[in-house]
Amino acid sequence: MEKPLLSVRNLTIDIPVGGGTLHAVRGIDFDLNRGETLCIVGESGSGKSLTSLAVMGLLGKTIRRTADRMDFDGTDLTRANPRTMRKLRGARMSMIFQEPMTSLNPAYTIGDQLTEALLLHKPVGREAARARAVELLEKVGITAAESRLSQYPHQLSGGLRQRVMIAMALMCEPELIIADEPTTALDVTIQAQILRLLYDLGREMNMAMILITHDLGVVARVADKVAVMYAGELVETGPAADVFNTPSHPYTRGLLRCIPLPGKTERGSTLGTIPGIVPSLVGDIEGCAFRTRCPYAEAACRSEIPRQGSAGHAFRCIHEDGKRQAEEATA
Amino acid sequence: MTRQSTQSSPVLELRNVTKTYKVKQGLFGKARPLTAVNDVSLSLPRGEVLGLVGESGCGKSTLAKILLGLEAPTHGQVLVDGEEIGAQDRLSLARRIQPIFQDPYSSLNPRKSIFDIVSLPLRVHGVGGPQDWEKQVREILDIVGLPARVMNTYPSQMSGGQRQRVAIARALIMKPEIVICDEPTSALDVSVQSQILNLLGDLRREFGLTYLFISHDLAVVEHLATRVAVMYLGRIVEEADVAGLFDHARHPYTQALLKSVLTPEPGLGVPDTQLGMAYPNPIDPPSGCQFHPRCPLATAHCKAKAPRPVPTPQGLVECHLYDTESPMFDNKAA
Amino acid sequence: MAHIDNTDPLLQEITGPTPGQMLRKRVFGHQGLLIGAVVLIILLFIAIFAPLLAPHDPYAQSLMNRMEPPVFLGGTWEHPLGTDHLGRDYLSRLIYGARVSLLIGAVAALISGVIGTAMGVAAGYFGGRVDMVVTFLINVRLAMPVVLVALAVVAILGGSLQVVIVVLGLLLWDRFAVVMRASTLQVRGREYVAAARAIGASTPRVILSEIMPNIANNLIVVITLEMAHAILLEAALSFLGLGVQPPTPSWGLMVSEGKNMMLFEPWLVLIPGAVLFLLVLAINLMGDGLRDVTAPENRS
Structure with missing residues (x-):
């Protein structure tokens, strides 16, 4: 088996808050191979965005990150000094944010911002950088790319700005792209186009991608691997087809029942819900974090939760197959 | 809900409603008209849910503001129960139409207790006294699934889903006939969204409410709506009942919208909507059919001539392909 | 379902403090604010109870006892802070002077606060032409040099407490207007706000009960800053002889009257100067503190 491009073991993120420590991410593991797309899906506060920032080394100073291992193609990210991280960011791994309006600098032209990273990281001239920028803008489907270089971000629509962000992330041909809710702020038709673009480019350039999203529809369509995150833990991980076809953790199934499925869910019928709320992440959680909302919770859920399933498709639950078959039988 | 009316008579009707803004470009630029809502006619029968879908900037939120009396239409009429809105005073309009907004973090005044927020309509309309208010607030909170003790708390102490329930309680306390839901769940987490959608469905059945449900999420619209109108650049390009629209979409734009819905079904990949990408600038709308620059089926005729609304048994559609008098009329498509 | 720990999930959720509780906690955790407030309250107390606290009549002259030094410079306890060039008890004049300073600060800030807030809120809420007119007025006002205009007006109308208050009140509304508009x-x-309008609430109601409570924190901060500003301007005007007229005890006037003897009897200037400094510092500390304390809510 090939060596994964990114390998994370026991990643923990702690944020000091007024009344103690908020354990935002509680010991998660994942691997990502070249050319693969991993979707981290979860609701707000699950720690998915912090996870991506932790990989990029972009967490704030007050936030504490620890990991047994965080290996990016032989570089140990837990020990990398700021200079090494700066070299990696932009050149070998880059990030696409949710809100293209705030992540582009309004004071500089599109061309300046596109070429900046390339000029910084690679020994290329200004002309070559501009040529590369035009090439990429065309690749992300922007017409009249040459003339766009002298435009400012406010002159572009939201969809175009997000395309520029993608082109910017691709300038140095990174091996890893982290996209945090890249299409959430966009309209549905634009969302489909942007996702398709990311998907195709990833395949074409053999890039690994981590896509952070709350949208299960997006996950199902673009992910190779899925990681479902709840209260700072990965409750279920596996190939997209397995996770969606045989969702084993009760939380994953609960989420899937919440969304109306055109053609499958009866129109106007009552949708599934997950009662209760996410537990407070300040302090320790005893046993399974989902037990306060889980229909199958029992006393044993307060103890250590085993990881079940195969190496490919794993989930954390004390019940065999997370009561999936029992649930399907009653349905 | 004592007003006598038959099931089919529209409780809300829009006739040729147009809203134009003057937009100034630059300090000394000339003001140019921006037509946010362009000659929209819609009718909403009592007890139905009209889903209004379209991309941002298509005019759906402006339409909601007109219905709430927050903006006056430039032309056209809005009729509630057959009476024109302009002629009624704002208070009686407010009794009949109430909004639920998208962002429950912005729609509740952070300085006010939940009791103050929910009872505001009663106080504005001078209904009853403080004793009644508390009783009514208690009742409505119970209906939306909140315990009475939240009355003394503040919005900052609540979660997004709870806040949206408070917003719903405020909208319903005067027992309106029509509720304008402007993206009521798009700021919420998936598990909370389904709770709010269920609540909205239950409330409609229980109180015979009529909804105008504005959303960009087609799966949600399909689930909740009985009729659907698709808006593009201020115009309604297709309108049909929910089955007709989702099972047999006719307008190429509707088809593209439906195609772009990403359902959680692995292996299907990301669809190719075949839309030209850019949403046009509403200040410079395209000639002819406004959708033609993005339409995969567009011809020279579409660029030259704007289609007229074609009435069909299913509902209206604005496309040359379905107009028997158009040279582009396509028997197969129709 | 018997195993679910939280039978009422809502109970868990509504546990945070109310906005009022959070504010109280922040207020009592802010040292600058507390120090400023304590000093200001003491000065306010002194001003209100001046007749009870002052050992002498601030106007009573005693030419025999002119320019007696304060206790700490070898004076007597009869006049703890000495006497001025007319033999008036300096401590008593200082105590009565607090009345003038605080009165001018408060009333001038109130007048300009009402004018500026009305203009700013109207401009921000209605926009369009109203906003254009208000913005124009603000620009006109900003183009006028305050001290010069105040000097000119006082020179024409003659100086008195009332004139100074009104003139300052009519001149210091610009910051109110700018901040309230924004x-x-x-x-x-x-x-x-849209929801309140859709409920049918009238425009005054929307402004008073939806908008004002949410901009009040900014208003309070500007009030404190303008109070300090007005107090300093009064002192400056009085120093130039165009503010409060003698024999009214005003700190600015006291500095002015003492300046001739400054080289020989520096305490005549230093004592009123120091209390003026203390008052303005206290007000500014409080204003800064209030801004710190109310800001976190704006962010959330």
């Missing part, structure tokens, strides 16, 4: 613009776009 805050209103920000709040006006919130959906709860």
Whole structure:
């Protein structure tokens, strides 16, 4: 088996808050191979965005990150000094944010911002950088790319700005792209186009991608691997087809029942819900974090939760197959 | 809900409603008209849910503001129960139409207790006294699934889903006939969204409410709506009942919208909507059919001539392909 | 379902403090604010109870006892802070002077606060022409040099407490207007304002009960700053002889009267100067503190 491009073991993120420590991410593991797309899906506060920032080394100073291992193609990210991280960011791994309006600098032209990273990281001239920028803008489907270089971000629509962000992330041909809710702020038709673009480019350039999203529809369509995150833990991980076809953790199934499925869910019928709320992440959680909302919770859920399933498709639950078959039988 | 009316008579009707803004470009630029809502006619029968879908900037939120009396239409009429809105005073309009907004973090005044927020309509309309208010607030909170003790708390102490329930309680306390839901769940987490959608469905059945449900999420619209109108650049390009629209979409734009819905079904990949990408600038709308620059089926005729609304048994559609008098009329498509 | 720990999930959720509780906690955790407030309250107390606290009549002259030094410079306890060039008890004049300073600060800030807030809120809420007119007025006002205009007006009308208060009140509204306009613009776009309008609430009601509570924190901060500003301007005008007229005890006037003897009897200038400094510092500490304390809510 090939060596994964990114390998994370026991990643923990702690944020000091007024009344103690908020354990935002509680010991998660994942691997990502070249050319693969991993979707981290979860609701707000699950720690998915912090996870991506932790990989990029972009967490704030007050936030504490620890990991047994965080290996990016032989570089140990837990020990990398700021200079090494700066070299990696932009050149070998880059990030696409949710809100293209705030992540582009309004004071500089599109061309300046596109070429900046390339000029910084690679020994290329200004002309070559501009040529590369035009090439990429065309690749992300922007017409009249040459003339766009002298435009400012406010002159572009939201969809175009997000395309520029993608082109910017691709300038140095990174091996890893982290996209945090890249299409959430966009309209549905634009969302489909942007996702398709990311998907195709990833395949074409053999890039690994981590896509952070709350949208299960997006996950199902673009992910190779899925990681479902709840209260700072990965409750279920596996190939997209397995996770969606045989969702084993009760939380994953609960989420899937919440969304109306055109053609499958009866129109106007009552949708599934997950009662209760996410537990407070300040302090320790005893046993399974989902037990306060889980229909199958029992006393044993307060103890250590085993990881079940195969190496490919794993989930954390004390019940065999997370009561999936029992649930399907009653349905 | 004592007003006598038959099931089919529209409780809300829009006739040729147009809203134009003057937009100034630059300090000394000339003001140019921006037509946010362009000659929209819609009718909403009592007890139905009209889903209004379209991309941002298509005019759906402006339409909601007109219905709430927050903006006056430039032309056209809005009729509630057959009476024109302009002629009624704002208070009686407010009794009949109430909004639920998208962002429950912005729609509740952070300085006010939940009791103050929910009872505001009663106080504005001078209904009853403080004793009644508390009783009514208690009742409505119970209906939306909140315990009475939240009355003394503040919005900052609540979660997004709870806040949206408070917003719903405020909208319903005067027992309106029509509720304008402007993206009521798009700021919420998936598990909370389904709770709010269920609540909205239950409330409609229980109180015979009529909804105008504005959303960009087609799966949600399909689930909740009985009729659907698709808006593009201020115009309604297709309108049909929910089955007709989702099972047999006719307008190429509707088809593209439906195609772009990403359902959680692995292996299907990301669809190719075949839309030209850019949403046009509403200040410079395209000639002819406004959708033609993005339409995969567009011809020279579409660029030259704007289609007229074609009435069909299913509902209206604005496309040359379905107009028997158009040279582009396509028997197969129709 | 018997194993679910929280039978009432809502109970868990509503545990945070109310906005009022949070504010109280922040207020009592802010040292600058507390120090400023304590000093200000003491000065306010002194001003209110001046007749009871002052050992002598501040106007009573005693030419025999002119320019007696304070106790700490070898004076007697009869006049703890000495006497001025007319033999008036310096401590008593200082105590009565607090009345003048605080009165001018408070009333001038109140007048300009009402004018500026009305203009700023109207401009922010209604926009369009109203905004254009208000913005124009603000620019006109900003183009006028305050001290010069105040000097000119006082020179024409003659100096008195009332004139100084009114002139300062009519001149210091610019910051109120600018800040209130910006805050209103920000709040006006919130959906709860649209919701209140959709409920049928009248415009005054929307402004008073939806907008004002959410911009009040900014207003309080500007009030404190302008109070300090007005107090300093009064002192400056009085120093130049165009403010409060003698024999009214005003700190600015006291500095002015003492300046001739400054080289020989520096305490005549230093004592009123120091209390003026203390008062303005206290007010500014409080204003800064209030801004710190109310800011976190704006962020959330």
